[in-house]
Amino acid sequence: MMLRIGSGAGFSGDRIEPAEVLLKHADLDYLVLECLAERTIALAQQRKLHEDSGGYDPLLEKRIRKLLPLLLEKDVRLVTNMGAANPIAAAEKILEIAKELNLSCKVAAVTGDDVLDQLDLNAIPWETNRPISECGSIISANAYLGVEALLPALESDANIVITGRVADPSLFLAPQVHHFGWSLEDYNKLGQGLVTGHLLECSSQISGGYFADAHNKEVPDLVNIGFPFATIDADGRAVISKVEGTGGLIDLRTVKEQLLYEVHDPAEYKTPDVIVDFSTVQLQEVGKNQVEVLNGSGKERPQSLKVSVGYHAGYLGEGEISYAGTSALTRAEIAGEILKKRLIDDFPNLRIDFIGLSSVHRTHFNGSTPYEVRLRAAGYHDSEQMARLIGEEVEALYLNGPAAGGGARKKVTESIGVLSTLINREKVQAEVYFNEWIKGEERSGATN
Amino acid sequence: MKLFEIAHSRAGDKGDILSLSLIPYEEKNFEKLCEKVTPEAVKNHLKDVVQGEVVRYELPNIKALNFVCYQSLLGGVTTSLAMDTHGKTLSSALLEMEID
Numbered sequence: 001m002m003l004r005i006g007s008g009a010g011f012s013g014d015r016i017e018p019a020e021v022l023l024k025h026a027d028l029d030y031l032v033l034e035c036l037a038e039r040t041i042a043l044a045q046q047r048k049l050h051e052d053s054g055g056y057d058p059l060l061e062k063r064i065r066k067l068l069p070l071l072l073e074k075d076v077r078l079v080t081n082m083g084a085a086n087p088i089a090a091a092e093k094i095l096e097i098a099k100e101l102n103l104s105c106k107v108a109a110v111t112g113d114d115v116l117d118q119l120d121l122n123a124i125p126w127e128t129n130r131p132i133s134e135c136g137s138i139i140s141a142n143a144y145l146g147v148e149a150l151l152p153a154l155e156s157d158a159n160i161v162i163t164g165r166v167a168d169p170s171l172f173l174a175p176q177v178h179h180f181g182w183s184l185e186d187y188n189k190l191g192q193g194l195v196t197g198h199l200l201e202c203s204s205q206i207s208g209g210y211f212a213d214a215h216n217k218e219v220p221d222l223v224n225i226g227f228p229f230a231t232i233d234a235d236g237r238a239v240i241s242k243v244e245g246t247g248g249l250i251d252l253r254t255v256k257e258q259l260l261y262e263v264h265d266p267a268e269y270k271t272p273d274v275i276v277d278f279s280t281v282q283l284q285e286v287g288k289n290q291v292e293v294l295n296g297s298g299k300e301r302p303q304s305l306k307v308s309v310g311y312h313a314g315y316l317g318e319g320e321i322s323y324a325g326t327s328a329l330t331r332a333e334i335a336g337e338i339l340k341k342r343l344i345d346d347f348p349n350l351r352i353d354f355i356g357l358s359s360v361h362r363t364h365f366n367g368s369t370p371y372e373v374r375l376r377a378a379g380y381h382d383s384e385q386m387a388r389l390i391g392e393e394v395e396a397l398y399l400n401g402p403a404a405g406g407g408a409r410k411k412v413t414e415s416i417g418v419l420s421t422l423i424n425r426e427k428v429q430a431e432v433y434f435n436e437w438i439k440g441e442e443r444s445g446a447t448n
Numbered sequence: 449m450k451l452f453e454i455a456h457s458r459a460g461d462k463g464d465i466l467s468l469s470l471i472p473y474e475e476k477n478f479e480k481l482c483e484k485v486t487p488e489a490v491k492n493h494l495k496d497v498v499q500g501e502v503v504r505y506e507l508p509n510i511k512a513l514n515f516v517c518y519q520s521l522l523g524g525v526t527t528s529l530a531m532d533t534h535g536k537t538l539s540s541a542l543l544e545m546e547i548d
Contacts, residue, residue: 038525038526039525039526126463127463127464127523127524210458211456211458213456215452215453216456216473217456253456253471253473256469256471256510256512257456257457257458257469257471258458259510259512260458260460260467260469260471260507260512260514261458261460261469262460262461262462262467263460263467263469263514264462264465264467264505264514264516265503265505265516266505266507266514267505278507279505279507279509280509281509281510282509282510283510313526313527316529349529351529351530353530353531355531359531359532360530360531360532360537360538361496361497361537361538361540361541362496362497362530363496363497365541365544366544376531378529379529380527380529415526415527416526417526417527418524418525418526420463
């Protein structure tokens, strides 16, 4: 009784076509779309404040329109966190699309991750030494739910399970627990299942995406890169592969890179369901673009759940201008000094970057002088109007700065910061709402 | 020799903490990486980036190393003033390291 789970999105902006390919050709039982980054939910919460029915993934409608007919035709269940700040509104939107396409469909919406009302404002977040209440105006607080929250939805006959904040790999672990009937105290099985989820959650990052390089790391046909799926047995042993004929590459190297992605201590990877030990994992190439993953393990789950708190962090002001020719860098440096003198009083943390030389590594490791350099200035301010000053001063370099600066651009962005804290899991109550549309009639109701 | 000649890497971020995997192309080079790419050497190589401690984890099962670098992302993705707020490009910075 093997189980097959596909990864159809690894972030909210991911490509949609590879999910269609998986549905058509991978003989899936489940498709998972992971679309919620750390800050995404705070941004979604802001949209919800402006409009009650909003607050779910901006690409939900586009994705569902493309995927729903295939999901139903192939009898594949969808698990996704595209509900973001409003899973119930997202479920209603999905049913609206189902009705339009005249397809019967049942959706389960999982809520309970929104813990804004239970948030301890006096708690010190991981990122600073000040209590949360002093970090700015709070927008949202969402706990990372685990498998338990999803199981009642999976035990129903819902075609689609839509959630807000759930630990990314738990979206993949839940179907395994449900399908194989694993105990929630069988921590070695949960650990292995979580490893498989972790490997799948970033879509093509395991099938050659974000891996390719000229040196030693050629990846064929990135244009048509295929997303991964796992074929899993009752012990959790998984083979990661992709649809034949798609681009990309799955081998020991791509799997190892993804295994360690965003991991700190590999023996203590904390999730809501299990503390996973990645160091026991064994990998083996068992065919072309097929890697077997086994022996992941774990120990008892933590009593607390992680909470992401979104807050208003002021306004980011940015300005850029380019210089070219043999003395490009010198002129960019002169411009940078002018900006510092003019802006430092209002922006003590003003940042000056030389794009093309040292902007992303904050230094450089070879001594070459670039032919062209783009100067970037950036700073934060509580006031939007003050944040504009940075772009204005960069633009003013046209007439008032060194020779031949060009292509000035300015921008102000409202910034949402994220803080992390913990909440006792007893305080978090997940609920599932079922809603369905059947050709010719409509039924809806809330349970649990 | 530069690290990129024998190994590959991927960067990850959590808050202000940067993680960097280091994986030899050929498993026989794992011991050499363990010997040469110490946490101190990484901290020194990335002195313009890493303000805090560097901790190294070894995964002999899959022949890979994992470096966790504290205070390395100018405050973290959501409020950093950096161009690359996630520090995603920093795997390339690690691979520029010279070893004997």
